[in-house]
Amino acid sequence: MQVRVENVRKEFDTFPALHDVSLDIRSGELIALLGPSGSGKTTLLRLIAGLEQPTIGKIFFGDDDASERSIRERNVGFVFQHYALFRHMTVADNIGFGLKVRPSATRPPAEEIRRRASTLLDLVQLSGLEKRYPAQLSGGQRQRVALARAMAIEPKVLLLDEPFGALDAQVRRELRRWLREIHDATGHTTVFVTHDQEEALELADRVVVMSQGRIEQVGTADEVYDQPNSPFVYGFIGDSSSLPVKVEDGQVWLTDRPIGLAAPDAPAGPATLFFRPHDVELLDECAGCLAGTVASSRRVAGTKRVELEIGGHRERVEIELPVDHPAAQKSRIAFRPRKWKVFPSAAE
């Protein structure tokens, strides 16, 4: 089921949580809403589910205007961060709940409901736990039950609100891979909210980066990582270093000298230079490059990360060096970013 969000604005009292958001979700797609807290990602998800009503704007499921429909009629599967399982029901009853509450005309017979619950438990790899109560399950198992429960109603769209947020790192990684497999097997159009970029980049077909109630960029993991289209996305996705610069004559200048980066399309004036700390080229001598003295150095996994003080204002930037690089405190290092981008300062 294709989902279209059209110019949606949502205000809580008078506080705007979403400003004029539009988004097309393709049928069968696994899409991530990624952003820091307060970016409006959960609000957007709840609007799609019908748990909130938009102040302005419409949401379409296919050609059907879902804004007109109540949450019950929308037929969405929603998975909550804290599972929201029914404590007094067994696992099987939890999963079968959505079928049992159907009007008798469309309700499958009890035997069929039981069988469906059991099939879904196989799918989420919890076979044999039908008779357990949620209190007897681990966090990861509970979230799987919650997902099975959401899928039992054969939803048009599957919506997951920080589904792995309350789980520890190892279980998260495992469930992430497993969710991808389930998605590939069932083909539900799936939207999930996360603040974990690793999760979003690894899992989703497309990532929607959100900030302060707006969509900053929509794209594949490669697109948002390699071609960030705003300072926010550059800073939010992956590691980045930034430096205040200015653009003049199609060149990037650090205070009074060019640093050997040509930016013919950038508008002249003050700007911010972004680059990835690991994507730099070390230079021996410096005629038109960035150079600074080492302020601090730390070991991060397979590399060494140093903080350099650059220029008269002693701006600090981080770059990555090979572990065996002889850089010591106060030593001088010259480099030039391989991939970089300047954004005019006004844009920030």
Place this chain on the structure above:
Amino acid sequence: MTTASAQAGWRFRKPSVIPGFGLTLGFSLVYLTLIILIPLSGLAWRSASLGWIDFWAIATDRRTVNALKISFGTALAAALINVVFGTIVAWVLVRYPFPGRRIVDAMVDLPFALPTAVAGIALTSLYAPKGWVGSLLAPLGMKIAYTPAGIVVALVFIGLPFVVRTVQPIIEEIDKEVEEAAATLGATRWQTITRVLFPGLAPAIVTGFALAFARGVGEYGSVIFIAGNLPNVSEIAPLLIVIRLEEFNYPAATAIAAIMLVISFAMLLVINLLQAWSRKRYG
């Protein structure tokens, strides 16, 4: 698995990181002994001095049996009424912000604070055939004051806060997400209440019921004013005990008291077991 945890529950608790187990347990035992156990064993002792035949004669006396029936019957009816309306009151107080909510919330506690005799007199004057409410009901042929119905009214008044105050915190704890989950799964509001919310509230409702019931069985002050106190019709067991005491018939008084004690204890025990069972099940 459940049997294993039940066995663990019976094992004597080992001293843990939280100190003071010995001290607090000792204090609790001494305190319970002084306040509850000694008076109760005194009661048992006095009624035991009667001998079985006399005891049985008192226990099966028509007036005693009727008094006990009225006491437990009206307390049961009042507790059931309170469970329904107390739960609704608690729900309204938690869920809906309305002007004056704080005041209504405070009013719920009034039956706790009001001297029971005052409540009894006030209710009697309301429900008496010439009172505000009674005069409205009289043409319909309904008589509340001076009948068992009057006792129920008084016990409903006395018991209401017990139900409201035990159910209220549990309603406050209900996770909104659970309701939302039920709605996304296609449940109607009514299905959400009956299948999702109510089972979660049931243990608290049972507790409230037990408290209101226990209070109702023991209630004296408010009831004697409204009941009319006709032997075999609207005479409650506590009043019969007082009557026996005034006749200096101490063995009969203690015997009736002992019977009440046994019945109350048995009922509360059953309710407690019910709760322990549901707690184990729902975690």
